[in-house]
Amino acid sequence: MNTTTLHAAAASFEAARQLGQCAPAHPASRLHGHGFTARVQCAIAPDWADFPGGEVDKLQQRLAAVLAPLDYRCLNEHLAEPSDGNIARWLAQQLADPALGALEIGVDSTDRQGALRDAAGRMHVWRRYVFQSAHRLPNVPAGHKCGRMHGHGFEAIVQAGEEDGAVDYERLDALWAPLQQQLHYACLNEIEGLQNPTSEMLSSWIWQRLQPALPSLSQVTVFETASCGARFDGTHYRIWKDMTLDSARRLRRAPEGSAHRRLHGHTYTLRLHLSAPLDQVMGWTVDFGDVKQLFNPLFQALDHQPLHEIGGLEDCDTASLAQWILAQGRAGLPQLAGVDLFETRGCGARVAVQEGWA
Numbered sequence: 001m002n003t004t005t006l007h008a009a010a011a012s013f014e015a016a017r018q019l020g021q022c023a024p025a026h027p028a029s030r031l032h033g034h035g036f037t038a039r040v041q042c043a044i045a046p047d048w049a050d051f052p053g054g055e056v057d058k059l060q061q062r063l064a065a066v067l068a069p070l071d072y073r074c075l076n077e078h079l080a081e082p083s084d085g086n087i088a089r090w091l092a093q094q095l096a097d098p099a100l101g102a103l104e105i106g107v108d109s110t111d112r113q114g115a116l117r118d119a120a121g122r123m124h125v126w127r128r129y130v131f132q133s134a135h136r137l138p139n140v141p142a143g144h145k146c147g148r149m150h151g152h153g154f155e156a157i158v159q160a161g162e163e164d165g166a167v168d169y170e171r172l173d174a175l176w177a178p179l180q181q182q183l184h185y186a187c188l189n190e191i192e193g194l195q196n197p198t199s200e201m202l203s204s205w206i207w208q209r210l211q212p213a214l215p216s217l218s219q220v221t222v223f224e225t226a227s228c229g230a231r232f233d234g235t236h237y238r239i240w241k242d243m244t245l246d247s248a249r250r251l252r253r254a255p256e257g258s259a260h261r262r263l264h265g266h267t268y269t270l271r272l273h274l275s276a277p278l279d280q281v282m283g284w285t286v287d288f289g290d291v292k293q294l295f296n297p298l299f300q301a302l303d304h305q306p307l308h309e310i311g312g313l314e315d316c317d318t319a320s321l322a323q324w325i326l327a328q329g330r331a332g333l334p335q336l337a338g339v340d341l342f343e344t345r346g347c348g349a350r351v352a353v354q355e356g357w358a
């Protein structure tokens with residue numbers, strides 16, 4: 001199985017800015033501040049870190065060091081127009097290193113908005129919207145809990161490329177407004193086109209309504225609950241299910257005296273990505289509930305366990321563990337296309353099967 005492994009790190013910084021390109025009446029044209037989060041992910045050359053398995057820590061330290069001059073500063077002293085996208089561009093320049101593969105950089109100015117410079121260097125902006133809705137899934141087997149009328153605080157993330165030049169948060173808000181009118185405090189089953197309102201159907205329903213006016217739309221992501229959802233990119237559906245693993249480990253390849261060599265532990269955030277053709281009757285790729293159930297034996301083997309004592313996991317750094325989970329998980333869940341594993345918020349590894357990864 002051919003896989004790709006990326007390491008990921010995140011760091012936050014507090015900074016003030018004012019955006020001169022906003023209309024004078026726009027609040028962002030005034031001096032204001034944010035608690036920003038910056039994220040980076042990339043492939044890493046084998047000898048870049050101080051020891052095999054030390055990549056996540058070193059990447060996080062590198063990101064934090066690059067961000068230090070921005071922390072508790074006014075960003076306009078560093079960048080002429082410190083928009084989220086321009087901060088991401090600046091970060092890409094600062095982090096450039098031949099030992100790091102193509103960099104994907106995200107800058108979130110709040111948890112509702114941010115910019116993403118993808119690994120190909122394209123810039124995207126995204127906004128998160130929340131709607132409170134009821135639904136039931138009419139085609140599930142009798143007794144399935146989702147066949148009953150129930151509800152969620154849904155979230156949708158709309159992401160569009162900047163290549164047509166005119167995409168900003170206000171444009172996304174204006175395009176989203178009529179959908180919010182339809183979806184918020186509504187029963188989704190009663191909306192035309194959403195008779196079977198799975199996360200997958202909702203993501204493509206939103207895509208179809210936004211894309212004609214927003215040709216650079218790159219992704220619609222729907223969170224049905226905090227731990228599951230679906231993403232549509234105009235062609236492929238991908239779903240995910242999140243869980244946490246509370247596990248102990250020691251990294252035997254860390255140098256003598258290093259904290260990583262001592263017995264320690266993490267509450268890992270594990271995200272399972274699944275990719276499969278849409279089941280036309282159920283309107284989903286794989287049932288989130290089935291994902292949880294089929295993954296459960298592996299979950300039990302990892303959760304509240306000393307990872308380094310598991311056969312085959314003697315090197316249980318986060319990337320090795322994510323690779324192991326992907327390989328083992330595909331035995332019971334062949335639709336498993338990728339695994340994200342974070343040892344702390346935003347810091348960890350992402351492993352994906354190359355074929356079929358949308």
Ligand SMILES: Nc1nc2c(c(=O)[nH]1)N=C([C@H](O)[C@H](O)COP(=O)(O)OP(=O)(O)OP(=O)(O)O)CN2
Binds near residue numbers: 225226288
């Ligand atoms: N692929 C999909 N599977 C399921 C969908 C869906 O839209 N696409 N929807 C449902 C239900 O609507 C349900 O509300 C969500 O399912 P579930 O993962 O069981 O959600 P929970 O957050 O309740 O799960 P816990 O991990 O137990 O908290 C079902 N499947």
